[in-house]
Amino acid sequence: MINRKETIMSKIEVMQGGRLSVPEHVTVPFVAGDGVGPEIMPAMQQVIDAAVAKAYGGRRKIEWMEVLAGGKAQERMGTSLPDETLAAFAEYHVGIKGPLMTPVGTGMRSLNVALRQQLDLFTCLRPVRWFNGVQSPVKHPEDVDMVVFRENTEDIYAGIEWEAGTDEARKFYTFLHDAMGVRKVRFPETSSFGVKPVSREGTERLVLAACRYALASGRKKVTLVHKGNIMKFTEGGFRRWGYEAARRAFPDELASGQLVVDDCIADAFLQNALLRPADYSVIATLNLNGDYISDMLAAMVGGIGISPGANINYDTGNAIFEATHGTAPDIAGKNVANPCSLILSACMMLEYMGWTEASQLVMAALERSFGEGCATADLSRFMPGGTALGTSAFADKLAMLVAGA
Ligand code: NAD
16 A cells, blocks of 8 residues: 555545545545556546646645555455455545456455445446447437446345255255245256345435435436336335335425436336436346346447446445456557546546536546547547547547646
């Protein structure tokens, strides 16, 4: 960890209700990440620093503090997720990370999942919007403007499952059969089993966070997306508890129409979102639905590789903003990686800290650059007359546009 002593005075404080008090010079811990991480991280920092300097005339500044995770941590500290890194994210509340590699088949847990679980970051927040100039598979990508609140800690993702043929699977089936009287398992001997916990508390904190976000951002409508028609107590519970929590917390806002809460069955939502995307604004959904939905919506705006994300606990204020793509080992070290996912995640971070003006400068620079056909090769090759810039040249271009705004 770098410069910890000097930066200790510039910590974000979390007030009652999760409200942040952000100092003018704020320390933000970051994990550069593996693969293309060390290329996109400095690109992001260059653009964000330029925007903060421009927006606040030097009054505000981010002091970036590197903390280690992934390959660099393994190499230097003998563990891929040091306790110090978790402690720094908890202590400084708001941080950002590049992609981290998850080795396949070694039994090592995903570092991303470990970070989310250990800091109880219960919302996976994924805003989805289109940028002019970016190729999209749908006719009206400009109608797609949604923010997905995906529950991050429960559902079938809790990791409670047993493989077919193991003693555990047999024991679990015996319990279902003998103690619970379950007769519906079609092929018990060859079935694997998974458990899907969905709680009232887990649902309420997510749905209330989505409602607060909708009210604060003037978005008005929150849609609960679920499969309660089939899974009556888990997904159906999410729907019922979600409505009840919203009615209890926001009776006046609901009565006046300032806030509208409705619901949609997940399969219908996937159709409707394609056919009538303008009908939806804030989506609150369970973990597995949220996984599919966020990627489908991102694909609709051509942004699967540039869509931003964050994992947030709105009660403790803790939040980690992140590039949503992986480490892209095939292009690492070639200065061609697109830094947009991380840059847009950093914009979300600025907005979360209340530094909206700086975020808007970056958004405007991105729009202008895409409008001119200037982007990294993954995007520019689909832009008529597009110019491919390397990662660092693209960052220079954005920083210049921001500074000249
Ligand atoms: P990936 O996202 O790394 O790559 C998929 C494709 O997209 C590749 O062709 C890659 O070149 C391209 N791509 C990704 N990011 C890009 C960028 N910024 N600019 C241009 N092109 C980009 O997915 P993968 O290959 O399945 O995974 C590689 C590693 O990343 C795995 O170890 C996986 O576990 C990890 N991963 C991490 C995260 C995370 O940290 N949030 C997310 C997904 C995957």
